Amino acid sequence: MREFIFKANKTITSSDINLKDLPGSCGRLDLLCRCVSDAFFLSHDIRRDVIFYAVLYGQPNPPVCIKFVGSELKKVSPDERNIAIFIKKALKKFEELDEDEKNNWILSTPGIYVKRLGFRDLILEKINEGKNIYYLHKNGEDVENVDIKNPVFILGDHIGIGEEDEKFLDKIKAKKISLSPLELHANHCITIIHNVLDRRGF
Numbered sequence: 001m002r003e004f005i006f007k008a009n010k011t012i013t014s015s016d017i018n019l020k021d022l023p024g025s026c027g028r029l030d031l032l033c034r035c036v037s038d039a040f041f042l043s044h045d046i047r048r049d050v051i052f053y054a055v056l057y058g059q060p061n062p063p064v065c066i067k068f069v070g071s072e073l074k075k076v077s078p079d080e081r082n083i084a085i086f087i088k089k090a091l092k093k094f095e096e097l098d099e100d101e102k103n104n105w106i107l108s109t110p111g112i113y114v115k116r117l118g119f120r121d122l123i124l125e126k127i128n129e130g131k132n133i134y135y136l137h138k139n140g141e142d143v144e145n146v147d148i149k150n151p152v153f154i155l156g157d158h159i160g161i162g163e164e165d166e167k168f169l170d171k172i173k174a175k176k177i178s179l180s181p182l183e184l185h186a187n188h189c190i191t192i193i194h195n196v197l198d199r200r201g202f
């Protein structure tokens with residue numbers, strides 16, 4: 001299983017999504033949609049062994065965590081607009097829940113769940129499940145030299161993950177790994193990680 005946690009610092013947390021303006025009024029929702037696309041979609045197939053979490057910290061109601069489960073996804077297609085429609089549905093579902101219900105994973109559409117869950121709490125849950133945490137960062141150790149087992153990969157958006165969450169990842173001894181000497185887009189990092197693991201027969 002390959003798991004990803006993406007911190008979306010500014011992405012909107014209401015269903016008031018303007019599908020014609022994903023980057024602006026939706027707080028870089030375009031970037032999140034590209035990450036989902038690159039996490040799951042092959043040419044004419046889908047990666048069933050992937051779970052992708054997006055933790056949204058934009059206004060008006062943060063944090064909201066959306067979970068995408070590859071083995072359950074149906075009717076989602078790789079284009080940004082289509083993925084944004086599914087995210088809009090998940091946020092709409094979330095708005096309709098009472099506060100107690102929000103603390104459980106609630107199914108929105110096949111393979112897409114939503115819950116009130118912050119970035120650090122999600123990572124702690126993953127550690128409790130026995131996962132290893134790998135923080136993707138330009139200044140980490142070259143991925144070619146890193147043994148990867150039972151992974152959860154952490155990624156930031158255009159802003160990164162922020163100083164406090166970097167300190168948290170240091171504290172829990174997340175392994176920092178680099179994919180390139182250059183600063184890459186988060187969705188490109190996902191593609192590279194898939195390629196590294198595919199070539200290792202992971």
Ligand SMILES: C[S@@+](CC[C@H](N)C(=O)[O-])C[C@H]1O[C@@H](n2cnc3c(N)ncnc32)[C@H](O)[C@@H]1O
Nearest residue numbers: 136137138155156159160178179180183184186
């Ligand atoms: C556009 S970058 C973020 C840039 C942001 N200004 C910062 O300082 O973190 C988006 C995310 O991609 C990942 N990333 C970017 N370049 C990388 C690299 N060379 N190796 C590994 N991960 C990288 C990091 O997780 C980063 O938070």
